[in-house]
Amino acid sequence: MGDSNAYILGTDQEELKRLELQHSIWSSESHVGWRAAGFNRGDSILDLGCGPGSCSVELAKIVGPDGRIISIDRSESFIRYLNVLKTEQKLPIDAIHADFDGMDLQAESLDGMYARWALAWVPNPKDVIEKVLNALKPGSKLVIHEYYNWSTHSIFPEYPNIKQCINSALKSFKDSDSEIDVGAHIPQYLDELGASIHSTRLMAKLAEPRTDVWKWPVTFYKSYFPRLVDSGYLKQEMVDQAFLELKTIEALPYARLACPTMICLLYTSDAADEEDSV
16 A cells, blocks of 8 residues: 555645645644543544644644554555654654554544544545444544535636636546545434434635635645646646636735635534533
């Protein structure tokens, strides 16, 4: 299992920088979910699809030396990177290189699980969720952050080429064997698996030009649009024009970029627990 197909945007240094920017933007939302889940010192928590481990590092500081973070990712280079962080900072992290089908989780061994953009890229998210549920202790919590409606992604004012490039990105996702809007389906999966939803919350970000939130999708465009040329979804001339349009839009103080709508789902394995809000 190599790294060539581990991530749609690869796993090189440029992608590592993009993921660090992405984490800085969404970290506060992660902490909201973790607090609602009651993640605490001494807990054993699974970071599913940990990537280079930004969340694993923060979770490790929450659970402390008596706790344990099990970080699983199918990118060998990201796991190596996380192992360096773990050693340098002396963190209680077990960084495991595995895909979700091959991960080995002991029954009722986990106090919680966190996943962010992990289930949108696999063909069998319900099977993965079932495996995790079997590994959760009674009364434990599961926090999931996934796309709910990627088609809400848009830029104002509208220009034809950048709009077409964004639409082509969505089409490429829809043509794959996974579901980009998996967050809309997960409540059904949990219900069918006999689980209970504790609470759900939509998460949206509206970006202004020259902010980090604006830069986040733009770094995605710069990495993914050329790949859409290679795969036949776009012509190079359209991509070139799209980036020229983007420069024009960014110069407008009233321009806005709506990021794809996300959902936060909090699950509890004990249906008798009182409801909290995320």
